[in-house]
Amino acid sequence: MAPDRASVATIPVHPRLRIIETSSELAACPITADELIERAVIVKASARPAATTAESMESVLPWLSVWYDHEYWRTGAWTCRVKSEGEFTGEMVPLLKFHTDMSRRPEPPAYTVIRSIAGDPQGGGASLLVHIDDAIRRLEELGEDALLRLLRTPRTLNVADGSKPTLPLLSHGGHTRVRIFDYHIATKGLHFDMSDHELRELDRFIDACHTWSDLIMQADLQAGDLIAFSNHTFLHGRTACLGTGRVTDIVLGNCADNGRNAGTHPE
């Protein structure tokens, strides 16, 4: 039986998510860089059909200065193929735990866009997001003061070359800013100098995020759909692929309006 209007109206929409279904919705309210700091935006393929991810970026996020500074991103988009048996480039885990992208860089790209090329036929491979403000509020409610202090403690960032800056995983400068990595799958060693105890606490934080179902957004992207969000304020992950896998294009970038080409986020 089809739901009536009243029941449709009561379907909760995640407060950190906007879904754009039509080109007129997109034209009436374009996606801004500041919006993505506070909420993620899904653009359905029906809103802006595009043959390629590059075309999609130009029409949906014209202000995005696409990031190329990694071998996977030489073309501006990393095509990530995830198969259920774990055979894929990059992350070698069935469920990809919450993290931020390029957290080993002194200045990680400010925005992440995930565009579905092909969904997992069995419905797995959904993107997961949690906003760091919501996670912090939950830690405060739980009395996890020591964990918050640990996340806010400046520590050495193990960059590959040059001087190593001292940065916290969690900072505040106008808004919260986070960089989180799963050291179990880090391919180039620890991103930060952290003790075994601190790493266990980091694991505990990431695992706790996965239990906060009321804070988690789950995006089941169909082919051509994309989701855009701030890589500085959202943690993201992915559910396991249950079928033959999913294929996505991952685009990173900054806000071109900023003179430093580093997004709108203060240090």
Ligand SMILES: [Fe+2]
């Ligand atoms: Fe990622």
